[in-house]
Amino acid sequence: MSPENGKILPENDAADLNFEATELTLGLPGKSRVTSDGGAKLGNKRGFFETVDLNFGDKDCGQSQIDVQEAANSPVSNDEHRVQVEGWPPVRGFRKNAMTSCKYVKVAVDGAPYLRKVDLEMYDSYQQLLSSLEQMFSCFTIRNYLNEKKIIDHMNGIEYVPTYEDKDGDWMLVGDVPWQMFVESCKRLRLKKSSEAIGLAPRTPPKCASTTERSLN
C-alpha cells in the first residue's frame, strides 16, 4: 500500500456498508447494520440500546441496564443522534468524576468589563457562594438586607442583586429555592444593579432598621 499516492479503495465490502445509513449510530459494525427501512441500527446479537448506559457519571458499574425500553422510545435530543455508550469515550473513571463534578457557571456584573467563572460544586450554601463572589469582586460587600441578598458596592453605593438564569432561560432571584436545586438549575449568574432588578424581586416591606436572618437552604 502506498498511502501517498492517494489510491482510492477499490469497491469492496467496506464500501457496501452504505455510509449514510451507518453514519449516525453506535450499533455493531458489520454488514447487517443497515436495516431495510434505513432506520435506527441494531447490532447483530444485541440491540443498540442494550449497550447504552444512561447513568451518566455513575461510577458503579454494577448498575443494571435501566429502562431499555424507555431509551428506545425517547426521542434523540442532539443533532448527532449520539447516545451514551458504556465505557465510551474511554476516559478513566477518576477523570470522568473529577470533570463532571465541576459545575462552572459564568458570573457577570453589571458595569464590569469582564466575567468570572465559579464552580458551584465547591460551595455548600448560598452564604459561601456569596462570600466567594464578594472576594472575587473585592470592592463589594454583601449585606443580608431584609429577606434579600444584596451586594453593595461601598465605593459608589450601588446595590447589586444576585440573579441567575435557570434551565428554562428565565432570570430568577438567587436564594429562593433550596441550595442543591439551585446548583442543578443554575446556568449562569449575574449581579444586577438593584434598580434593574425590579420585576424579579418579590414585593418587600419598606426598609427598616433591623435585618432578618434568613435561614439558608
Added chain:
Amino acid sequence: MNYFPDEVLEPVFDFITSHKDRNSVSLVCKSWFKIERYSRQRVFIGNCYSTCPERLIARFPGLKSLTLKGKPHFADFNLVPHDWGGFLYPWIEALAKSRIGLEELRLKRMVVSDESLELLSKSFVNFKSLVLVSCEGFTTDGLAAIAANCRFLRELDLQENEVDDHRGHWLSCFPESCTSLVSLNFACLKGEINLGALERLVARSPNLKSLRLNRAVPFDTLEKLLMQAPQLLDLGTGSYVPDPSSEAYNRLKSAIQRCKSIRSLSGFLEVNPRCMSAIYPICANLTFLNLSYAPGLSGNELTKLIQHCRKLQRLWILDYIGDKGLGVVASTCKELQELRVFPTDPLGAGNAAVTEEGLVLISAGCPKLNSLLYFCQQMTNAALITVAKNCPNFICFRLCILDPIKPDPVTNRPLDEGFGAIVESCEGLKRLSLSGLLSDQVFLYIGMYAKQLEMLSIAFAGDSDEGMLYVLNGCKKLRKLEIRDSPFGNAALLEDVGKYETMRSLWMSSCEVTLGGCKTLAEKMPSLSVEIINESQQMEFSLDDRTVDKMYLYRTLVGHRKDAPEFVWIL
C-alpha cells in the same frame, strides 16, 4: 562465559537494568539464571495473576522493588465489575512472612485495602516508596498507617485513585522525625487536610523535590509551601484562587522567582485566571505541563501560558484549547514529545473542541512527537496521512473520536488508509488505539506493518474474523490485545491458540465469541486462564452457542486463581 566466577558476573549484571534484558540474561544458561536471580532487585509483574507471591519470593530473594498490575486496562472505563479481583493483601501477607526487604511498591489497578497498607507499613523496615495508580479500596486511614510507620519514607505518590477520604489527620501522622520525603503527591484526595501539618512537614523535608497538592489546599498555604521549598522540581498546585490585591499573592510572585528548578507543573484544579501571570517566570524551564484538570482556564489563558513554555516536552491539556490553540502549541513547543488532549466533557455528550486540523498543525510543528492521546470530534484520512509523514517517530498513538464509528467526514470513507499510513510510517510503534469507522482493511495494514506493536486497543471496528486474524498473524510482538464491540468470533479466536502464550492477555467484550469457543480454547491451552465475566445474565452452562459478554484470558504459571468472585467463571 563459564570461566568467570559469580563475583565477576554479578557487578556486570548490575548494569543491566531493563526488565526485558534481565529476563533475557536469565535464559542464557543455568549459571546465569542463578546469578541473575540472586542479584535481581527490581521485578515487574504486568499481570498479578500470571504468577503468585510464593514463586516470586522463591526466585528473587533479593527483591527490593516490586511493580504489580491488577485489573485489565478496560477496567479504567467501567467495563470490569468492581470486585473482579486484583487484591494486594495476599502479596503483602506473603512478602511480610518472608525475609524480603521490600523498599518500593508500585501498583496499578489493584484493590488495596487499609489492612494491606497497614501490614505493609509495619513489615518492612526500609520501606521507602509507595506509588499507587488508578487503585481503589483504601481510605485515608491506610495512608495514616504508611505515614506513621514508614520511618524512611521517601515517596508517597497517589495518582488518580479512588480514595475514601475520612478527612482524618493522616498528614499529621508523619512523625517529627520524618525528614526523608522526596516526593509527596496527594492530588487525587478529595477531602480536607491538616494545613498546619502539611506546612511543618514540608518545612522539615529538605530533600523534597516533588509536591502535588489537592484541591483542599488553598492559595495561602501554597504560597507558604513554596517559600519553604524553593528546591522543588515538580509542583502540583491545589486550589489557585488568589486575591490579586493580597499580600499573599505578592509573596507568591517572589517565591516563584526563587523556584528556579521547577520543571514540571500541574494542578490548578480551581483557578483564578487573572493570576496566571505569576506563573510565567517558571514557564521557560518547564518540560512537563499538565493542565488536564484545570477547566477553569479559558482557551486564551491557556495559550497565553503555553507561549511562555518553549522547552515543553510533555503537555496534557483539555480539548477546549481548540485547533487554534494547538496551532500555538505547534509554533511554540518545538521540543514536544508527548501530547495528551482530554475531553472537557468526558461524557461525550457535547462536542470536542478539536478536530483533525489541530493534530495536523501539531505534527507539522513538533517533529519530535512520539506519544499521542487525542480525543477529537473527527478525523480524516488525509490528516492522518500527513501526520504520519510529519511524525515517523510515534511509539504510542491513541486516537479517540468521540463518535466511535464516525467515518472520514470529507470522503465518508472508513479511516483504514489513515491508520494504515501511521503504522507504515512509524516503524517503532508499540502502542495503538483505534477509533472511527474501520473495516477489516485497517487490520490488514496493522498486521503488515506494525511489527513492533505490543499493545492494540480496538472498539467498534472491523467486519469479520479476518480482521482479528490479520493482527494475530502479523503482529509478532503483540503482548496485549483488547477488543470491544467488534464482530470477531470463534474462528478468529481459535485459529492459532498458541499465540496467546506469547502474549500477556486478551480481552474481548461484546464480540461474537461464544461460550463453546472459549471452552475449546481453555481445553486446548491449559497454560491459559480463560475467564468469562457475566454479571447481568444467569450463567446457562448448557448453551455453548451463546455469545459471551466479556472474556479475559491470560497466560499464567499458577493455574486458576482462587479469589474469583461469583460472576467470574474460569473455564
